[in-house]
Amino acid sequence: MxxxxxxxxxxxxxxxxxxxxxxxTIYKGKSKFFCVPGxxxxxxxxxLGSCPIGAFQAVVNSxxxxxxxxxxxxxxxxxxxxxxxxxxxxxxxxxxxEWIYKIPFKKIHLPHRYDFLKHSKYLFLxxxxxxxxxxxxxxxxxxxxxxxxxxxxxxxxESGIPLLYANESLRASAGALFNWKLAILxxxxxxxxxxxRFFCKYMCPLGAVYALFNKVSYYRIQVDRKICTExxxxxxxxxxxVIPYENPNSPxxxxxxxxxxxxxxxALSMGFNIPIRKTNxxxx
Amino acid sequence: MKHRVFQFFLIFTGGVLLIAGIQRQEAxxxxxxxxxxxxECIGIG
Ligand code: SF4
Ligand code: SF4
Numbered sequence: 255m256x257x258x259x260x261x262x263x264x265x266x267x268x269x270x271x272x273x274x275x276x277x278x279t280i281y282k283g284k285s286k287f288f289c290v291p292g293x294x295x296x297x298x299x300x301x302l303g304s305c306p307i308g309a310f311q312a313v314v315n316s317x318x319x320x321x322x323x324x325x326x327x328x329x330x331x332x333x334x335x336x337x338x339x340x341x342x343x344x345x346x347x348x349x350x351x352e353w354i355y356k357i358p359f360k361k362i363h364l365p366h367r368y369d370f371l372k373h374s375k376y377l378f379l380x381x382x383x384x385x386x387x388x389x390x391x392x393x394x395x396x397x398x399x400x401x402x403x404x405x406x407x408x409x410x411x412e413s414g415i416p417l418l419y420a421n422e423s424l425r426a427s428a429g430a431l432f433n434w435k436l437a438i439l440x441x442x443x444x445x446x447x448x449x450x451r452f453f454c455k456y457m458c459p460l461g462a463v464y465a466l467f468n469k470v471s472y473y474r475i476q477v478d479r480k481i482c483t484e485x486x487x488x489x490x491x492x493x494x495x496v497i498p499y500e501n502p503n504s505p506x507x508x509x510x511x512x513x514x515x516x517x518x519x520x521a522l523s524m525g526f527n528i529p530i531r532k533t534n535x536x537x538x
Numbered sequence: 539m540k541h542r543v544f545q546f547f548l549i550f551t552g553g554v555l556l557i558a559g560i561q562r563q564e565a566x567x568x569x570x571x572x573x574x575x576x577x578e579c580i581g582i583g
Binding site for chain 2: 428
């Protein structure tokens with residue numbers, strides 16, 4: 255309940271320029287110097303801040319820069335403090351997928367032998383967010399924000415649809431690319447009804463960045479080995495397919511807390527300032 | 539203790555990079571992109 259409240263409040267507060275939705279425009283204030291922690295398109299009519307993945311591409315695809323110190327610094331700070339807590343608590347697109355998952359269609363739980371497929375999100379990060387924008391450029395040295403342009407379903411949902419709906423001149427320019435992006439959004443929505451947070455697990459480059467920090471972040475989970483009975487309740491509760499009592503700081507854990515609530519022995523604790531060594535044992 | 543030092547190192551490095559990025563005017567590049575409708579994001583550019 256607390257998590258849902260935080261998710262909704264974050265989504266509403268960071269997208270509260272309501273005039274944009276009415277007029278088909280976007281916010282132009284200085285707060286867009288700063289990035290929000292979650293996946294939130296900066297061309298969403300309500301957005302008050304910038305999307306870190308869009309911002310990273312905007313810097314590396316410009317002619318002046320090959321890499322973005324600004325965004326690397328941002329990722330290091332937010333990642334080290336929170337890791338994928340951002341995904342579980344602060345990301346509007348994560349919240350959207352959780353709502354979609356409530357649609358009562360038959361659910362799919364892929365066995366652990368398919369876990370390797372989750373590495374695909376690192377490929378999206380490397381190829382579409384870094385390599386193409388940084389290294390494939392036109393005659394003026396300007397590249398394309400390839401993830402935003404060809405993949406991002408959040409951009410289509412939060413920006414494309416509302417802006418085209420409210421702004422006739424934009425609507426007139428929509429063509430094959432918009433249809434392609436709409437198809438990707440539909441693909442993600444359909445799979446998200448069956449697989450919990452499909453996009454987060456397999457496609458999100460921002461989730462991939464924060465995943466790299468889960469093992470070292472200040473916010474973490476600890477298992478008390480003395481009282482854990484290995485009953486497996488936490489495994490059943492985890493919709494991200496983590497085995498919490500074995501690998502509580504897995505890159506896939508979004509810190510939703512479902513495992514902690516499900517543990518009858520109260521062996522799991524979650525928060526800041528938990529000693530690192532005690533939590534990481536057994537499998538890596 | 540080693541981990542605490544590592545965490546501090548990451549945050550410190552992050553801060554240095556962030557400031558370096560601001561000095562290189564990267565934040566302006568971000569702002570300029572963010573206050574104009576991103577045609578790629580909405581699927582028409
Ligand atoms: S994986 Fe991406 S979309 Fe999912 S919650 Fe994390 S940042 Fe948001
Ligand atoms: S249930 Fe536990 S292990 Fe699974 S994502 Fe949530 S907090 Fe992480």
